Amino acid sequence: MSSYDHRDIERKWQAEWEKTRAFNVDIDHAPRPFYNLMMFPYPSAEGLHVGNVYAFTGSDVYGRFKLKQGFDVFEPMGFDAFGIHSENFAIKTGTHPAKLIPANIHNFRENQLKRLGAIFDWDHEVDTTDPAYYKWTQWLFIQLYKAGLAYQKDAPVNWCPHCATVLSDEQAEGGVCERCGSVVETRVMRQWFFKITHYAAKLLENLETIDWSDKTVTAQRTWIGKSEGANITFAVDGHDLDLTVYTTRPDTLFGATYMVIAPEHDAVGAITSQAQQAEVAAYVEAAGKKTKAERQEDKDKTGVFTGAFAINPVNGAKIPIWISDYVLAGYGTGAIMAVPAHDTRDFEFAKKFDLPIVEVISETGEASGDLSEATTAYGKLLNSGEFSGVESEAAKWAIVEKLGKDGRGEKAVQYRLRDWCISRQRYWGPPIPMIHCEKCGVVPVPDEDLPVLLPEMDDITPDGSGLSVLARNEEFVNVTCPVCGGAAKRDTDVNDNFLDSAWYFFRYPSVPRADVAMDPAITKKWLPVDMYIGGNEHAVLHLMYTRFVTMALHDIGLIDFDEPFKTFRAHGLLVKDGSKMSKSKGNVVNPDAFLDDYGADSFRTYLMFLGPYEQGGDWRDAGIAGIRRFLDRVWRFVTENDLADGMPQDRETLGVIHRTIKKVTEDLGSLSYNTAIAATMEMLNHLNKEERNFKGEAEILLHLIAPFAPHIADELWTQLGFEGSAGKAPWPAYDPALCVSDRMTIAVQVMGKLRGTVEIDADAAKDDILAAAKAEENVASHLAGKSIVKEIYVPGKLVNFVAK
RNA sequence: GCGAAAGUGGCGGAAUUGGCAGACGCGCUAGACUCAGGAUCUAGUGGUAGCAAUACCAUGGGGGUUCAAAUCCCCCCUUUCGCACCA
Structure with a gap:
């Protein structure tokens, strides 16, 4: 029997899944829709960060679990590719972002994301820099404007001298630019704002009813700051x-x-x-x-x-x-x-x-x-x-x-919350779709003229004048007023990158529809999002903005719900050897190397094993070998084992198996991935001690590892002769009756100190248990010469004798 | 400064309606198989004492409640993360 070769197996199954469209959902007809969302990445030139992989894997494990539970899981992926970060990088390296970004996206998607073994539905990919997408970002801006939620005012705003643009309060927390770390100045400038304060009360009240991580709710409550x-x-x-x-x-x-x-x-x-x-x-x-x-x-x-x-x-x-x-x-x-x-x-x-x-x-x-x-x-x-x-x-x-x-x-x-400053004096973003006419005032660009294309410009370096790069492009600036037909000027700012990402989850299901931003029927079917997983660093940025946009769309009458995410879970921070990963420390884990050497299955499983997902984990290079050994043991259990048909009859082994299914089911539901993996290891350790193993045991083992290690699960599933895919086969049920052991071990204490244990039938009477406890050799010696004052019995667990 | 969370072996971490502390994994030790081992397998692995049975100590520190405390209460220390003149 050949040994476990992750390269062949992963390549084979990724191709198979793509060919059979294994994880593409039928958006229009799926009977049990489940929208599983993760925060889409910014496609940097450095490639996917291990922190991204950690976030995505935790979300994908959950999506795969829901899939096995019979839901039609929609798990889209996309790219948040506009913004100052890309632009600053492009200026630094001298490569135009319009060239750089498509290459980065290609690298992310083809060389990295597709190797992770996630159930992404690529039919619904979103790229915020695609005119087909930002047309609707602009459309959204106009909807907000028409609803009276977008306005211009002269106001003291945060100005970042390095990025040469204004920033929102959320992006200038502590007086420091969120992107580049420069100390921001206060400048009085005329800017576009979104009236997020209009929803201050609702943003706060709804926090009571949505199922979000406590720390995220707390951060939002603090930020809104009602007094x-x-x-x-x-x-x-x-x-x-x-x-x-x-x-x-x-x-x-x-x-x-x-x-x-x-x-x-x-x-x-x-x-x-x-x-x-x-x-x-x-x-x-x-x-x-x-x-x-x-x-x-x-x-x-x-x-x-x-x-x-x-x-x-x-x-x-x-x-x-x-x-x-x-x-x-x-x-x-x-x-x-x-x-x-x-x-x-x-x-x-x-x-x-x-x-x-x-x-x-x-x-x-x-x-x-x-x-x-x-x-x-x-x-x-x-x-x-x-x-x-x-x-x-x-x-x-x-x-x-x-x-x-x-x-x-x-x-x-x-409220402490201020209106959201939305203008940016930069290049790499959707132009604000407004026209300034001397006669007619501010006029939105008519729908039929959208998108307002970002013009190609060679020199995109901001000049610090307070005017956007686009202001230097006369061809762009000069326009006829859509109302009076006279000469007018375009707004030359672009919108805050956080607007691009404030509505992307609305767009996913309706991609590739070109005639609407979001199809009403599809939106009704799939939204709000069932599960959203992401980093808590966005607690008061992205997550506040998405809620604002959702409330606005609700009041405009485009949707019938006012909260975007039924459940949100913040994952923890992945650190390395106890300290934060950073380029300057040179301790950044490169996902590609581990994908090559150990495979996606080991990488995924190890990331999820490091610690409680919602608290983060401490990566150490040596540790992944232990997970690899575990998968090797799974491989050998299936391939080098003379498996008998069916399930074992042995009551104890059945108990172990059913208790493990129960434990893993509960742990996956609560994102306690580390303990789910540990329980599966324990089960395998137990099975390996048995003289004889069964095909039914292997089948359950593959079910349990499939969300974490989907490739090897499908490979072994096939080798065992099962049809289809372990990734899609229904999640195993456990029998509560078998989860209860028929023997129990009772700890026996004398004066609160453990002196021994007794094993006895689970249905033994209290008196028999107490008698057995007193008879235990070491217990008896500690009771000798004393009289028992009190006998405490905790059913199924412990006996304590208080003696004088 | 204010607020929140956390502190458990050499390490990551289990255990929270109070009930056998240290699951699982890393690392380490010994042995087996090997030309070899940084592969694999087996056994061991909190500390101290003891050949051992076992005893004592042990969940940041100090008090307390309780038959019983990692878990509950009080005080202190440390770390991390939020917020930071919001009247």
Whole structure:
């Protein structure tokens, strides 16, 4: 019998599956649709990263499991090929992305993805750079625009000087460009935004009902950042002007000793006194130049007095209005009431500028007199007029209610989430399908003119002017207005790469339909996605955007659901020898080498064996040999074994087999792949100790390994004489009656310490078990000379004697 | 700074309605088969003591609850990951 040659076998079965279209689904007629989605890759020049393989394999194992359970599994694959990353790489190497990307995609698909043994349905491949795809990305933009969810505004935005483009808040977390790591600057620019904040409440509420990984839900909840408080309106002394602040602590209103507005606040010009003008202007200018990171790093509070005073609506107190960049323009009203006694930031500021600090909350309602630091805890009010002595929680809303009578206060809800800045001043993306006409204003490109093709340009290097590369192409820019027919100009920005990927899963099932983005019947049949698996690094980027787009499409009336993914699971991070893989450390695992040397089956199985899939794993090169040995043992079990027909009759072996089926079934359902593989190994170890083996045992073994090691499973399946494919044969059922052993081992403790075990029939009576336990030699010696005070029996598990 | 998760042999990791700690695998040790072994097979492998039976110790550290704690509670330490002036 020949030995296990993974090269021949894998080549053979991949060709066979492709030829017989084994894993292509009938999109229109599949009776039990199951949409199994994984995050599509960016086709880099370096090729598929082992992290991609880890992610895809975990998803594919799940898809294969569902397939064996009788579902029509649709598992598409595609390429997220637009974006700054490709473009920066192209500029660096001097190869145009239009040349580079198709070559990369070809390499990914033909040389790498097709070797993984996944059940990809290539009939539905998506490439975001294909005009046939981005036509619909542009169409989607226009739908959002028509629904009032896309708008332009001048706003302080994140500008990455290295990438020479603006970024969304999500791509500039921590003040650093997500792509290149540069510190981003704040620039005020006119940009397109998507009104994701329109769905803030729904994005948050739905988190309660969707089945997503906890850590992803938590990340989204934090990012949305709901807070409940009140808007309180202060009059400005000597001006016919009000300033509204947002606060979560109206109970501290009597302690407001000054007010702060952001440097970008609209009222800055109007309220600044003559005497303060120069100082204020200088401060505002300096604040504008600071990068986001600088603002955050500067622990020291800075600020200037405007010369104006506000009137506290609750007690008429006149308090100074300051400007400081510790108040953010983009959150709340861009203005705060400062309560230094009960807010740490206000406290710091008050100390620095010697502003008064008034205690209005204490534990008892009596003045504590300790003003050495801010106390943010709730308590009882003091120095608060009619509210003195009232508990914070009650006082909060009582004060707001009182203010409400004068129109000076109302409850308010704020979200941290900001609108999604969608424009990019770059080349490699779908042009924003808008036309600017002097007469007609902003006009969307008519559907029949889509796609707006990305023009071919030799020089695609951004010039940092704040204008996109496309602005240099006059032929592209100049256009006739679709409304009035006059001269007009195209929008020269391209859309954020995250828009391309925010709807790709809608497109997959409807590919290759050219007349619609998504066919209504097909979409109804296949969506929402049943299972989505991907990295948690996209928790607040991609996954938030997809939910927004889905909600928008729902409200536009194109779909009847408002959440894109029924289930989402975040896989863990794959590390190597305990530390993150990175090019600079030179510890990146190259998938190709392991596919060559050990085969896809060993590679897949090993990746899934490293640790709990949702927590990640620690790759070490030596470990894969152990998995290879396991598959070698499977091979020999089937090919070098005189297998008898049928199943064993031995009750113990049947118990092992059925318990293993049960364990693996449950583990695959919960993505506990590492323990599923371990259980299968245990079963094989047991079978190898038996004198005689059976064909039925081999059959079950192949079922259990098939999701992980599909090629060898199909090969041995065929060699055993079974028809068809192990990958598609129905998943084995287990008999619960056989999962229960007819003998049990009871641990016997004396005073909580293990002194022995007894083996006894599973249906033995408690008294018999206790008697047997006492009779056990070592137990008896520990009980000698003592009297038993208490006997504890945990059925099926353990006996504990408490003795004196 | 705030929040969350985690800390178990030489290593990756099992075990969580409290009930035999260390499954499975790597590595290591010994033996078998071999011209050879970085192949394969068999046996062993948490620590200390002992020829052994066995005993004691052991799940980051310290307390506690319990007949019984990796698991529950309190305090501390460490690591990782989020968020980071959001009023």
